Amino acid sequence: MDTCIEKIRAIGADLLAEGTVEKVIGFANGSIPMATRPVALTSEKDMDKLVFNSVCGLNLANYVSKNSLSKKEGKIAVVAKGCDARNLVTHIVENQISRDQIYIIGVPCTGMVDKRKIAALFEDEITGFEEDNDTLTVSSPSKTETVKKSDVLRHNCRVCTHRNPPVYDVMAGEPVEEQTLDQPYEDVDQIAAMDPDARWAYFEKLTENCIRCYACRNACPLCYCPTCFVDESGPQWVGKGQNETDVTTFHFLRAFHCAGRCTDCGACVEACPMGINVRDFTRKLNKDALELFGWEAGLDLDKRPPLDVYSPNDPNDFIK
Amino acid sequence: MMGNLLEQMGVDRDRIHFSWISSAEATKFVDVVKEISDKVRALGPNKKFVKDYIK
C-alpha cells in the first residue's frame, strides 16, 4: 500500500503542473497518530502532504459534491479507493457532478483498519503508528504492539468485493485481487433470524448511545440534501432530542435515504464518536437491493439506480 | 424495501400494507379494508416506533 503513495503524489503533481486540475483532494496525516484528514491541495509543492495508508477511512467523494455545487470551479482530482470511486459514480449518476468535472486517481485498496479494535488493545493513548505492508506497529507510552492488518480490518472492508475502483482516469497501482465471499451478508442474516421483539430490542440497544451529532450523516457522501429531513421544522418529521423513538426514526430514515445507493464504504461508522455500527441498517438495504434488483451501487455510469426507474420486472409481491 | 427494513427492525410485516385499487373497484376496496383490518386486529395495538406521549 505504501508503494502507491509515491505514484499518487507524482500523478497529483503532474496534474497540477499541467493545469489539468485545479486541486487534488486526498488524505493527509491528522494531528494525532492513526488518523488522517481530507485535504484539498492546489500546489504541486504540497504533494508530499498526501498520504495513503490503512487509516484513510473517510470517503473523499463526500468532499467533491460539497465542493463543486457551484459549477464554476475547475476540474478536481480525487484520490479514490474502490468505495470512493463508486460514490463518485453515484454522484455522477445522480447529477451532482459531471464526469468531466473530476479526475479520478484510482487506488487499489486492501482495506482500512478498525481503529477501535486497535485502541482496545491499549489502556493508554496511542502515540505511534507505523505500517509495513501487512504489519502494523502501534505504540503507546506503556507498550508497543505488533498486529496483523488482516486481524483488525473493518467489517465493511472484510466483506468488500470491490477493492479496485470500477471507474478511474488513472490507476496509482496494480489492481489487487478481489475477494469472493460465500456469505457476504452473514451479519444481516443473523439479525433476521431473531424474532421480531428481539430484533426491535437489538436496534434499540444499538442506538441507545446515539448522541444525535449527525456525524454519520455528514460523513456520508450520499447525504447532500440542502435541507436534511432532521432539520426540517414545518412539519417536523423527527424530534431533535434523545428520545428512543426519535433516535430510531432518525436512523431508519437516514438509512432508507441510502437505499440502493450505499456503497458500504463505512465512513458513517468511522465517523461515529459513540461506536455505533450504523451499517446494521444500511446493510439490510444493500442486501435487498442486490437480491431484489441485482443492484450494487456505483459500478456503472450508464445504469439508473433501481429505486429511480420503473421496470416491468420490479418485484411487486408486496402490493395487493 | 421499506417494509423489509421495518421488518428487520422488528416491526410486524402486517402493519404496513400496500395495494393498488382502481377507482371503479369499490368491492376490492371493501375486501382489502376487511383483510387489513382483520390482520391488524390480530396483532393488536402497535408499540414500536411510537412516541412516549401516545403510549
Added chain:
Amino acid sequence: MTEKNIKIVSFLCNWCSYGAADLAGVSRMEYPADIRVIRIPCSGRMSPKFILSALREGADAVWVSG
C-alpha cells in the same frame, strides 16, 4: 387501547383508491371503521416519512394504496 379500537392510517391516492372509497360509500357498502383516510394527490406524493410519522403518532398500521 382495546383491540376493538385500532387505527389504520390509510394514504389513498386521489384518483384511485380514494375514488374507490367514495364509490364504496355511495354504494352503501359496509366495511370496518378502523381506517383513517388521508387523501394524497397522487401515490407519488407518498414518502417514507409519512409512514414513520403515522406510526410515531400512534397508528397501529399503515396502508398505502394507489
